[in-house]
Amino acid sequence: MKPVRGDRYESPHQLKLCLTNYYISRGYPIRFKKCDSVRLVVVCVSDPEKFQCPSMVRASWMSTERSFQIKKVAEQHKCDLLSKFYIRKCRAISLIDGKLSDHYAKVWDYGHELMRSNPGSTIQRFVTVNPDNTTTFHRIYTCFVTTFLTLFVVFWAIPTLKQVKNRLKRAFIRKVGLHSRTVLDNLNILVFKTVLVADSSSS
Template sequence: MDENVPIHEEVTTFIENVHWKKKNLVLGMTYESPKQLKQMLSNYVVAKGYQLCYKKNDSRRLLVKCCSGQCKFRLWASWMSEEISFQIKSLIDEHNCARSFKMGSIVNYAWIGSHFTTQFLQTQTMSVRILKEEMKQKFGIDVSMGQCRRAKKYAMELIEGTLVEHYAKLWSYGEEIRRSNPGSTVKMDVNNMPDGKTYFSKFYICFEGLKQGWKGSCRRVINLDGCFLKGLCSGELICVVGRDANNHIFLIAWAVVCVENKENWK
């Protein structure tokens, strides 16, 4: 993942890559892996309303037919060693069955979770019952409560895993600030646990330009304030601000801490 891209943009990009509107199957289309083709098939069944079944399903071949047994629909795809891709070799895209509101194993919890990651990122209290209703209203399909529970767990693990990777890049972020903004102050504190794991504690930033700007053109007044961080990662954002010649707020420094207390302000 790109260090310069915020987490919410990366999650949104991931969701857009498997968006259900990308639903058309094309003969000869190639994919990076069988997993990518299965995502496409999930989009297809949700958009079209047909219940498909995997007749052959492994790392080198995929045979898909309509579960009703009355349709001519048939998709055959296999691995192409020379091109290093997974290709649709034959396709009969014809149906004469009615729309189904139960998609079976093709629309699984991972597909559901990937489409609702943004909602879970913004509202962690979203219940599985609400998720079930959202699936019915947004996509017109019925899913079980068990699928919704697994989907929520999958989405939360996806978000938490992304957060862990981003927190691990804070050291590099601090070094880049020091390199590109000489004179800037960047400090990070961590908690070392007995099991050997390291957890984020606090992070402080003060750019050299802001230091000099406050010293050279601002009133000799400093204000302190903080606000709670909402989301999976709790804590507080505390800021030191001044007032410039136009009586506007001038940011001097800020820090992300676990709690607002005298020690963290120091």
């Protein structure tokens, strides 16, 4: 929403959020020169070494009511050329890499590919249903069960229990990325049982 002199907000935080969204959508880099519980001053900082852009917004609390009001707005920018370059750059990057929304549209395809390449894995996609009956991607849950099977197959033939523990711990931490002591203790029990089964089968 474009800042207009006289607009009132509930708090400085609400105004800060609105100004941030507005200037980012226009491609202008800004800096909060003053931002506290009493006042808020926003200035444009496109290229301060070459010229000083006069665009700024100043706001403070009203004396008659509990509202945070915009007292001064200087909307004229002298850095339009730089902002146009920034917009063109973003468009060029989107043409090369694709838009982020296009990647979200392929979440289901990603999930099917993971299930195909990792049989037995668990892939769950979660979406948020909007009031207009459209859906928005929320998160994806992935659990690879083949990692543990691969580890046990690789270390099945190691003779001593100490070597099994050390190598399996390192590989487990490197592949799964877990550093919990409880997980490693449970892993020791699994390794010990695995070695017992291997010894009994070999004898």
